[in-house]
Amino acid sequence: MDENTKILYQKLSLYSGPFFVITFIIFWAWLGQNLPPPHPDWPAQAFSDRYVDHLTGIRVGFLVSLITICFYLPWTGYVTARMMRIETGRYPVLSYLQLMGGCLTVMVVSISMWCWVVAAQRPERSPEITQMLTDAGWLMNDTVYMCTALQMFAMALCFLADKKSTIPVMPNWACYLTIFCGATFFPASLTAILRDGPFAYDGLIGYWLPYPAWLIWLFVATYYLLADLKRRARTDEGKDIVAPIVNQMLADAGREK
Amino acid sequence: MLSTAASAWGFSLPVIAPVVSTIAVMVVSAIKVGLVMAFFMELRSAPLAWQLTGTLWVAVAASMVVTIYLY
Amino acid sequence: MRAHPVVGSVLPTPRDGRRLPGVEGVWAFVFADMTVFAVMFASFMIDRHENPALFEASRQALSLDFGAVNTLILLTSSMFVVLAIDALKHAHPRLAPVFFALALTCGLAFIVSKTLEYMAKFDAGISMLTNDFFMYYFIMTGMHLGHVVVGNVILAVLWFKSRSVSASGGNLTVYESGATYWHMVDLLWICLFPLLYLVR
Numbered sequence: 001m002d003e004n005t006k007i008l009y010q011k012l013s014l015y016s017g018p019f020f021v022i023t024f025i026i027f028w029a030w031l032g033q034n035l036p037p038p039h040p041d042w043p044a045q046a047f048s049d050r051y052v053d054h055l056t057g058i059r060v061g062f063l064v065s066l067i068t069i070c071f072y073l074p075w076t077g078y079v080t081a082r083m084m085r086i087e088t089g090r091y092p093v094l095s096y097l098q099l100m101g102g103c104l105t106v107m108v109v110s111i112s113m114w115c116w117v118v119a120a121q122r123p124e125r126s127p128e129i130t131q132m133l134t135d136a137g138w139l140m141n142d143t144v145y146m147c148t149a150l151q152m153f154a155m156a157l158c159f160l161a162d163k164k165s166t167i168p169v170m171p172n173w174a175c176y177l178t179i180f181c182g183a184t185f186f187p188a189s190l191t192a193i194l195r196d197g198p199f200a201y202d203g204l205i206g207y208w209l210p211y212p213a214w215l216i217w218l219f220v221a222t223y224y225l226l227a228d229l230k231r232r233a234r235t236d237e238g239k240d241i242v243a244p245i246v247n248q249m250l251a252d253a254g255r256e257k
Numbered sequence: 258m259l260s261t262a263a264s265a266w267g268f269s270l271p272v273i274a275p276v277v278s279t280i281a282v283m284v285v286s287a288i289k290v291g292l293v294m295a296f297f298m299e300l301r302s303a304p305l306a307w308q309l310t311g312t313l314w315v316a317v318a319a320s321m322v323v324t325i326y327l328y
Numbered sequence: 329m330r331a332h333p334v335v336g337s338v339l340p341t342p343r344d345g346r347r348l349p350g351v352e353g354v355w356a357f358v359f360a361d362m363t364v365f366a367v368m369f370a371s372f373m374i375d376r377h378e379n380p381a382l383f384e385a386s387r388q389a390l391s392l393d394f395g396a397v398n399t400l401i402l403l404t405s406s407m408f409v410v411l412a413i414d415a416l417k418h419a420h421p422r423l424a425p426v427f428f429a430l431a432l433t434c435g436l437a438f439i440v441s442k443t444l445e446y447m448a449k450f451d452a453g454i455s456m457l458t459n460d461f462f463m464y465y466f467i468m469t470g471m472h473l474g475h476v477v478v479g480n481v482i483l484a485v486l487w488f489k490s491r492s493v494s495a496s497g498g499n500l501t502v503y504e505s506g507a508t509y510w511h512m513v514d515l516l517w518i519c520l521f522p523l524l525y526l527v528r
Binding site for chain 1: 341351352354356359360361364367370371375456457460463467471474
């Protein structure tokens, strides 16, 4: 693969992040009737009515989102590769943690949408079951967030400890913002207990804080990663960076003997 | 430094005693928060933008609570 | 009190003499975190506005002693951290670990006191689901307690780190960042205490 093709795939990987965010907002939030989300304290019938009234939108919304959520994977792949350049050596634990967190995030969000797709498959089924599927989907997202939080923490810690780049990949504040956005997920666990008020799955702290925080973080991170990629492409990374890495590898090999 | 700590301690004392009015408690708290920001967190000698952000937070948080309380 | 000149520190001082302690990122984090808490304060006040009688009756079930003691513990702890940073700045680094250890002790005492307070509530049959007031009470103090636990870990790290610091003072950024976070924890409790225990 020649250098230009490599750079092209790296760019595409990065752009798939915002592409995921935009499709997520259109199909998951808007068409999927999650703007605002259903109220957990509704009677079962209201959940059923919601699917019947907006059947096409919900079906199309979540089926498309189930496909576009996977664009989170190439983005995660690029971030992992970028982190490994900072976390050189044979034990890039933060990079691996970020990689696993990103992959599992896709599964968590997919399973939650899968519950809603199942609910929309037979909207005429007993309202209690539809209600349960809706709840199950929300609680999948809102209680299994730690994979995503760890992904964000690993990324922030790695970029904060960066001693290799002359210009940091992400500025200091963006790294701490990443940690903050990850931390906003924790109160979402309360959605499993409270069905009304700000901590429920349609509430201020249960929905309007963590979901935007996640999407905004992805945008901010992509912005800086793209700038970093352009810098790397411009300075012709091959010349500057490969030599020190080869030296490092030779030194490592020497030490192991 | 010690005087700051002492003044913050002093401010915390009337709060323990039975409160005369909620508003007084809120104002005292806001002042105390301001003192912690200015001296403990050293925002007093920080760049103006950060200092203003701190002041703004205290002002907005305190006025919000008082407004909703009085409304 | 006057702003102290930075002695024995390698930190650059900007031309106008104004300097933000620690790194900028920590401050971004602190203000974002404080904004979330401010939103919760407002949310609490709005729900309180809708049912003042219930909130007032529930408030009276809280232990003012616990709340006040917790306030004093955290303020004292914050003061020890200020003294520790001051010791580092003025090239008395041997005093710093002592102050950090004292601050950590206060932090741990806060956790113990909060646990006792929660246990007393659970024994009285009060939980997060009792009513809206106790929902806010448990969640806001619980989230704050989470911050305290993280803060204690940070204080422990600073304590260990400060034991091997040289007389020259070294780089203060890490200490100042940790201290800023700990002061925020203190500051949030100063807001929570009157809001939950005193507003009537």
